[in-house]
Amino acid sequence: MSLAENMEFNQPFGICEEDCCGCAACKAVCPNNAVIMKENRENGFLYPAIDEEKCIHCGKCVLICRRIHQEHENTFYSKAYAATNRDDEARFRAASGAMFEAMARAVLRSKGAVAGVVYTKQLKSAEHVLVQDSSELPALCGTKYFQSDIQGIYREIERFIRETDQTVLFCGTPCQVRALKVFAEEKRIIRNLYTADLLCRGVPSPLAWRKYLDYLEEKHHKKICAVKVKDKEKGWDRIGVMITFEDGSRAYERWFESIFERSFIQTNLAIRESCFSCPYKSIHREGDLTIGDFWGFRNSHLLERNMGTSLMMINSWKGEKLFQQIREDIDCQESTVWRVYRGNLPAFGPVFCDRQEREEFWKLLGRGKNLEEAVNTAAPYSKTW
Ligand SMILES: Cc1cc2nc3c(=O)[nH]c(=O)nc-3n(C[C@H](O)[C@H](O)[C@H](O)COP(=O)(O)OP(=O)(O)OC[C@H]3O[C@@H](n4cnc5c(N)ncnc54)[C@H](O)[C@@H]3O)c2cc1C
Numbered sequence: 001m002s003l004a005e006n007m008e009f010n011q012p013f014g015i016c017e018e019d020c021c022g023c024a025a026c027k028a029v030c031p032n033n034a035v036i037m038k039e040n041r042e043n044g045f046l047y048p049a050i051d052e053e054k055c056i057h058c059g060k061c062v063l064i065c066r067r068i069h070q071e072h073e074n075t076f077y078s079k080a081y082a083a084t085n086r087d088d089e090a091r092f093r094a095a096s097g098a099m100f101e102a103m104a105r106a107v108l109r110s111k112g113a114v115a116g117v118v119y120t121k122q123l124k125s126a127e128h129v130l131v132q133d134s135s136e137l138p139a140l141c142g143t144k145y146f147q148s149d150i151q152g153i154y155r156e157i158e159r160f161i162r163e164t165d166q167t168v169l170f171c172g173t174p175c176q177v178r179a180l181k182v183f184a185e186e187k188r189i190i191r192n193l194y195t196a197d198l199l200c201r202g203v204p205s206p207l208a209w210r211k212y213l214d215y216l217e218e219k220h221h222k223k224i225c226a227v228k229v230k231d232k233e234k235g236w237d238r239i240g241v242m243i244t245f246e247d248g249s250r251a252y253e254r255w256f257e258s259i260f261e262r263s264f265i266q267t268n269l270a271i272r273e274s275c276f277s278c279p280y281k282s283i284h285r286e287g288d289l290t291i292g293d294f295w296g297f298r299n300s301h302l303l304e305r306n307m308g309t310s311l312m313m314i315n316s317w318k319g320e321k322l323f324q325q326i327r328e329d330i331d332c333q334e335s336t337v338w339r340v341y342r343g344n345l346p347a348f349g350p351v352f353c354d355r356q357e358r359e360e361f362w363k364l365l366g367r368g369k370n371l372e373e374a375v376n377t378a379a380p381y382s383k384t385w
Contacts, residue, residue: 021274022046022147023179025068026061028154029186035061037151043362044207045147045272067182069279078285079314080340082294083332084302095143095230097302097310099291099330100171103196106325108134112167113160116140117148123227124210128153128172130160143198145229145264146209147272150176154183161189169322171196173203174280177287194318197285199292199311199347202275204264211371212260216243218370220251230255235306259372265346267379268353269361281348283337288319296343300333311340354379 026048027035034054037046048061085091085098094101104114113132118139120127127149131137150172157168157180170180170193177197184190217224222245231242231252241258243251255261263270280286290313302309312332314323341348361378365371375382 017047018273019069019277020047021175021179021278022150022272023068023175024048024149024151025064025154025179025183027151028183029060029064031058031060032056037149039206042366043272044205044210046149046151064179064182064186068179077315078283078290078337079320080335080337081312081314081332082297082300082302082335083310083312083330084305084308085330087329088305088307090141091305091307092232093138093141094308096291096293096308097330098141098308099289099310099312099326100196101137101141102326102329103169103171103194103289103322104137104140105134105329106322107167107169107194108132108137110167110325111164112169113157113164114140115153115157115168115170115172117144117172119144120149123213123224125149125206128170128176130156130168132160142228143230145204145260146206147203148172148176150179154180157184157193158187158189161192165192167192167194169194169196171198171291173198173200174286175274175278178280181286194289194322195287196289196291197280197287199290199344200275200278200281201265201346201351202268202271202278204260204270205272207365208263208270208371209260211365211374212258212263215259215371216251220245222247222249229260230308232307236308237306239308259375262379262382263361263371263375266382267357267375268351269358269375269378271351271353276350276353278350281350283341283348285313285315288316289314289322292340292344292347294335294340294343296339297335302331302333311335311344313337313340 024037032054034051035048038049040047085102090098090101107114113130115128115130117126118129126144174197177195184193225246226244228242230239239255240252292311294309294311297309314320357378361374364374
């Protein structure tokens with residue numbers, strides 16, 4: 001039963017399937033566990049559905065959804081920096097300049113906990129988990145470029161804060177940060193919550209990601225045991241996907257030539273429907289801090305090691321406080337929000353996709369075509385980019 005099929009559920013929510021970003025806050029506030037996050041078979045994204053037998057019609061799911069989507073407002077107080085972690089190993093683990101790891105270590109040092117994303121089910125999915133020990137941190141480092149499952153993290157964060165009265169750092173996409181903040185306000189735990197939102201052009205489907213892994217295994221006739229997107233072994237200017245197989249061998253492909261990147265960045269075929277009208281793509285940010293890739297950053301000693309440069313926007317006093325705690329661990333140079341914006345337009349404004357191409361893409365994947373065939377057939381022009 002999808003959101004669209006279940007009209008009784010759909011109507012009071014006030015948003016349609018196309019606007020649902022999959023934040024699962026409706027599930028987190030349900031007192032009777034009546035909301036289930038279900039995978040849409042066609043596109044692999046999670047959507048909520050109601051178990052009518054459990055629903056007590058309290059309306060909490062509706063109210064939180066409305067607050068998340070309709071009362072969205074932000075302050076605009078942002079300072080911008082280009083920044084890199086001083087620890088080369090941390091930078092190598094990370095997708096950009098390892099700002100996440102710098103912040104996470106600072107929070108763990110002060111006995112807090114960190115919520116970030118790990119791969120699960122042998123790389124086939126990703127979810128937010130909460131860690132309290134720095135030995136668990138490496139699994140959270142490195143960006144996973146498809147939508148993470150966030151449904152379990154709300155209550156875990158609430159429990160941790162209530163039991164310890166310590167700080168939690170949550171890092172995720174802007175819609176996830178927005179949803180968690182609304183939840184935390186309702187539960188009166190917001191004081192202990194620090195948030196970092198990623199610059200995000202849109203999230204690809206876990207199904208497209210799984211199809212990419214299948215495609216790679218088919219191509220190389222081997223089983224994959226590890227994948228690193230935005231691998232920096234050949235340098236930041238030649239970032240790639242490093243694939244490790246069970247027999248110990250490895251393969252590398254340039255990120256900007258990989259079929260997954262084409263389904264995601266060049267064509268937007270694989271991203272979630274709600275991302276096309278994302279209200280959080282703005283210079284008004286949701287997180288206390290915002291992190292991303294500082295594309296277009298030039299002529300600076302920060303680029304010397306060719307290992308990725310982050311942008312960091314500081315959006316609140318909490319963001320400023322955390323930034324001060326990591327100053328010793330990072331090299332940074334003040335910049336402007338305008339420069340961040342100019343180098344990263346798809347993360348601040350709309351991205352587009354031809355509707356017919358998109359439908360064709362999902363149809364082809366559903367009919368068993370592999371990712372390369374589906375992208376090349378649905379959007380043949382992307383091959384020449
Ligand atoms: C789908 C997606 C689209 C993005 N688009 C852009 C863009 O257009 N422009 C840009 O500059 N930057 C974009 N980013 C952000 C950027 O690629 C890096 O994730 C960011 O700079 C953090 O890098 P890092 O080196 O600090 O840390 P890393 O170690 O690479 O980050 C790890 C942490 O990031 C968070 N994270 C990782 N994967 C996910 C996920 N799937 N969902 C939610 N949170 C996750 C988790 O907290 C994780 O623990 C995007 C990220 C994602 C996931």
